[in-house]
Amino acid sequence: MIRFFTVILFAVFLPLGLYAQTDDNPVVWEQKVNKIAETEYELVMQAKIFEGWHLYSQFTSEFGGLPIVFKYKEASEKYDLVDGTTESETFTEYSDIFEVDETFFKDNARFTQRIKVTDSTINQIEVYVEYQVCKDVCIPMDYTLLFTLDGSEAKEKIIKVDERSLALGQELRLDLKNKELLTQGKDTIAKSTNIWVIFGLGFLGGLIALLTPCVFPMIPLTVSFFTKHSQKKSKGIINALLYGFFIILIYFLLSLPFHLFDSVDSQILNSIATNVWLNLLFFVIFVFFAFSFFGYYELTLPSSWANKMDDASSKIGGVIGIFFMAVTLAIVSFSCTGPILGGLLGGTTLAEGEVAMNLTAGMTGFGVALALPFALFALFPAWLNSLPKSGGWMTTVKVVLGFLEIGLALKFLSNADLVGHWGILKREVFLGIWIVLGIAMTLYLFGLYKFPHDGPVKKLSVGRKLTAFVSLAFTIYLILGVTKITNLKLLSGFPPPEFYSIFEQESDCPLGIDCFKDFNEGLAYAQEVNKPILLDFTGWACVNCRKMEENVWSDAEVFPIIKDNYVLISLYTDDREELPEAEKFNFQFDSGRVKEINNIAQKWGTFQDVNFGSISQPFYVLLSSDLEVLNTSIQNADVTTYKNWLLEGLRNNK
Known part of the structure; x- marks a missing residue:
């Protein structure tokens, strides 16, 4: 959201995100081998990413989305890695939630790794990939790529499931009651209102600009000019309305070049918010603007510009002349409107959504506010008497x-x-x-x-x-x-x-609420205190999880319900911390597929998939202490919906 006007209002307008249900697997992998020399090969891994989704780079910030990780089985034992894994072109965008640059792929990603074989008996290379793919929800995933060096068909490695693994796997399966209730849950879909909110805030900026000494005195002078210098009153009103229309048009046209930048690279404007030096430049520029408002110097465009526009309006006359009069106003008032427009430009780069469209909406709203008094006072000239004096x-x-x-x-x-x-x-x-x-x-x-x-x-x-x-x-x-x-x-x-x-x-739990990061520990505590469970499938790098916590959980009516009435169990499905050796095992799905469980993400991601049929975050489930499902599952919701969902769970628990 535009931060400049946030400060003016002393409040934040929190936009509603547009959420959608995910596909089961938004990334399709392909692999091939290129032979370079007798013992050297190039492993090529290509990812086709579904439209709207993005896959994080290996080199994205550690404080943002989860980077992709490649694990080469038997590397250094039977072959050596030559340099690192290279990747194709990426995009960079600033994350308001994590306050860092995030680097990611859209549509396609290509990774290459050169290897040098040191053991002539090896023919098959196994590469294990861990990654996070995000759209309106984030899904931590893993995949195994198999390469054969002689071009033969790859054979999937057979993973044995011993008694110990069967026992640990069984512990992940819950005996849920009312499980059919989960399938009735529908994700709450909220319509995005960003563009209209930004238009409104641009309009507010224009209203503020009207109160400055560069613009305010122009209102009665300009309106009087049109009404008194026209042979007919109706002609004067039409000219004043045209003048207002051209003001709107000028500010709309000023935003169009940014659409050209955006067409070259959709992230070019977002880079303003992600580059350290550009952020520092903006800091200096806004301090410079501030001291001009304090009166230490005046910001003006070259006076010759205004003179030329004024001459053009006088000589040409008619509709074209009125257009040049509007241009003259834009130039003459720049010392007051320039810093506000600079705030609009800078603030737009911090907004969610398409930057160029946001800027057009804001600039158009700004122009409408500037034009409005000229039109209104032309229609109702008696109102001029009620204007305060400069x-x-x-x-x-x-x-x-x-x-x-x-x-x-x-x-x-x-x-x-x-x-x-x-x-x-x-x-x-x-x-x-x-x-x-x-x-x-x-x-x-x-x-x-x-x-x-x-x-x-x-x-x-x-x-x-x-x-x-x-x-x-x-x-x-x-x-x-x-x-x-x-x-x-x-x-x-x-x-x-x-x-x-x-x-x-003191706490790394959401909003400082006491929480458990292990399901069995949280369940035992819920049974001890006889409270229902709020099961929160989340992620350290889950943007929408943070939005739900900051904008919904923190609400004055929602927060105490969670804190006082539920046992919060937050399971992080993107935590790549290795499990102790005694807790690692191989999990066998009902289909017969076997998955290695070596870290926290694999454990709780599998737990979510097996018991609740979902692999996306955020994902919330309400359970009683005896594992009865208390309400439909939910992912994204506004405050009212989420509060009612929690209260319904409490009623069903009783």
């Missing part, structure tokens, strides 16, 4: 915008800090600077100090006092959040995440 209050608006620009600038500095792993702008430091900015803005609004272009403050207006109290309230809110007296849910996603703290975190 004055020092417009300077105050610019200064407030300057403080907000610095607040936005810190977001870009934070991005660079997180991506670069510098550890400079931790959450408490970030919020501390915001508190200082809030105090400074509050003191300014109460008239305790001035900026260079401020006149003498004889009496504080009602509007200025009201804004000062809002600034003070927001500052107190930040202080209470830093001191943990309250949470900062309204700012979720803007400051660095809570785990990026100068203090050591």
Whole structure:
């Protein structure tokens, strides 16, 4: 969501994600062998990725999505790996949830590994692949690729299932009651409203621009020009409406070049949010904008531009002349609208969805807001008498915008800090600077100090006092959040995440709720305290899991239901930590297929698949302490749906 306007509103507009049910296997693998020399071969592994899904690179950030891993059986024993596994072209995009760059593949991926055979008896190479594939849900998966060096048909390795493995495998199977209830669960589908929210926030930015000294005085002058210099009143109204239309058109046209960039590479605009140096550049630019609002210098486009547009409008006249008048307004007002438009551009790169479309929506909304008063006052000229007079209050608006620009600038500095792993702008430091900015803005609004272009403050207006109290309230809110007296849910996603703290975190469970990461341990505790179970199939690198936790679980009505009434068991199906040797085993499915269970992800991923028929995350199930299914399964939902789902489970448990 656009972060700039988030700061203006002192709240976060949380978009609803668009979720869909997954395919069972969104990646299809193929393999071949190229002989290079007598003992050297090239193993080629190709992945066909279903539309809309993406597969993470080996080199994606360790703090984001789960990277693909290749394990070459008998390597160094019968053959040597020559250099590392190379991969085809990737895409890079910034993750708002994990606050890092994520590198991934779309549509196709190609991996190659050169090997040098050291044991002439080997003919078959086995490569085990672990990866995570994501769309609206994430699925941790594994696959075994078999290569034969002589071109013969590969033979799948027969894995023995001994008595010990059968016993451990049986422990993964649950004797569920009411299991048929699970199949009735339907994923909650929410329509994406991002584009309209961004349009609305762009509109809000345009309304704010109207209050600046570069634009506000132009309204009565321009409307009067059209109504008084036209032979007919209706002609003046039509010209004013045309003027407003051209204002909208100009700001719409300004966004079109970004669609050209996007057509070359769909991630080119997102790279603004992922590159350390570009984030630092944005930080410097917004600080520069802020000090122009503070009155230390003026940002203007070359005056010759405005003069040429003004001359063109006078000479040409008619509809074309009105268009050039609108262009003149855009140029003359740049010193006030430029920083706001810069915030719109920078904030759009932090939004979810297609960047170029988001920018067009925001710019169009901005243009509509600027054009609206010219059209309205042309239709109802008597309203002009009710407009407040220009004055020092417009300077105050610019200064407030300057403080907000610095607040936005810190977001870009934070991005660079997180991506670069510098550890400079931790959450408490970030919020501390915001508190200082809030105090400074509050003191300014109460008239305790001035900026260079401020006149003498004889009496504080009602509007200025009201804004000062809002600034003070927001500052107190930040202080209470830093001191943990309250949470900062309204700012979720803007400051660095809570785990990026100068203090050591006590719990790595969601929202600090006591949880179990082993099903049997959690079940034993649920039976001891006689509480139902919220079974949470999740992942460390699951974006939508974090969205559910931050936006739904944290809700004031949902959080206490989970914390006080359920035993939370969070099973991480992407945790590649190796199991102790005594806990490793071979699991045999009903079909006869055998799977090696060597790490935590394999164990709980198989557990989810066998018992609940799902392999995607997030995935939630409600169980009684005697393994009765209490409600349909659910994946993604809004607050109301999730709360009602939890309450229904409690009623069924009783």
